[in-house]
Amino acid sequence: MSLIKLSLPQTGVHLYESKHNKGAKVSNHYHDIYQILYALDGDGTLKIEETEYEFTRDGMVLLLPNSSHSIQTKNKLTVLVLAFSNQISTSTEIEGILQFFENRSHHFVLDQFTAGSIRHLLRKMLFEQTEYDVLFKYAIPTYLTDILITLARLKMTSNYRDANEMRSDQIRDYITRHYFENISAEELATQFGISTRYMNGLFKAKYNMTPLQYLQQIRIDRAKQLLLETDKEIVSICFEIGYETISTFYRTFNNLVGLSPHKFRVNYYSHTLEETELT
Missing domain, CATH: 2.60.120.280 (Regulatory protein AraC)
Structure with missing residues (x-):
């Protein structure tokens, strides 16, 4: 040196x-x-x-x-x-x-x-x-x-926070605000001027998941809310939260929730009806 x-x-x-x-x-x-x-x-x-x-x-x-x-x-x-x-x-x-x-x-x-x-x-x-x-x-x-x-x-x-932690939070906040857009890992990394590999490692170190896994979680959480609080058609919910195809939405929802969107909604209303009858 x-x-x-x-x-x-x-x-x-x-x-x-x-x-x-x-x-x-x-x-x-x-x-x-x-x-x-x-x-x-x-x-x-x-x-x-x-x-x-x-x-x-x-x-x-x-x-x-x-x-x-x-x-x-x-x-x-x-x-x-x-x-x-x-x-x-x-x-x-x-x-x-x-x-x-x-x-x-x-x-x-x-x-x-x-x-x-x-x-x-x-x-x-x-x-x-x-x-x-x-x-x-x-x-x-x-x-x-x-x-x-x-x-x-x-x-x-x-x-x-230190620069790496701040960058992780900036990525998370961006996804939270833009989850309904068509976001790819490459485009997200470019948005923040870093490589995809570096971005994934940075984000996973803090949140124990990759940015795209976080994106799916945000979308499915929003879908669950819409399924329970509105009577919107499932295809409309799929569109609203950013999925291009209903099959991708169903597959992702089932992987994260363990039920299809339809079954999730039916189970909730069946359970609510049972509680109403008991009271």
Whole structure:
């Protein structure tokens, strides 16, 4: 593992582009300054110390000084690198913010809103680096502070989880909102910028089932509700919950429930009728 020295301008902060071709590998190395990496486009695998993360669009990393890391690209990967000196980090504001990261590097997967805020701040920094006027040297550290505050708030938020857990929850939430659509494993993985194999492993590690198994469970739970609470035809329920053929619906329902949809509905109403007669 090698130390790679980076030179910084007088401001102690530098934002620049780092391009990596498809299949490229950046071997394990470290820096003696801070870095924030933002994946602008593409995808790859980022290893920090001994932990690997999928690094795709809107992924972000805070690397502490002397933190070893490497990158293996899958497709062409474009990264914005925000490097800042240890001297900048000891300023009262930034030093206080960095304490929230508990003296370790972090990987973040940004939601759409947060990603928009970060991109806006990065654009401002790129503009200030053109040295538009004499105030640029004050503006750049200010935007760095704003970016660190944004990441620190992600770290602090009670519902913030590590990147892998957050991605699992995002997949689950997507399925819950779109279960009635024609969803395949490949399309779902593409939606989140990861491979099908990686997605299945990630999801199964938390929920003990694959995303498609979860999709079937959501659909059948909804079907059971409609069978018991409405008088809709079974073919209509099949259509509503996202199945293209009645045979697939029947087969899946029977596998998960142990009864056909018709038998499930009849048994419920027979049981309800018996209870009514007894009372």
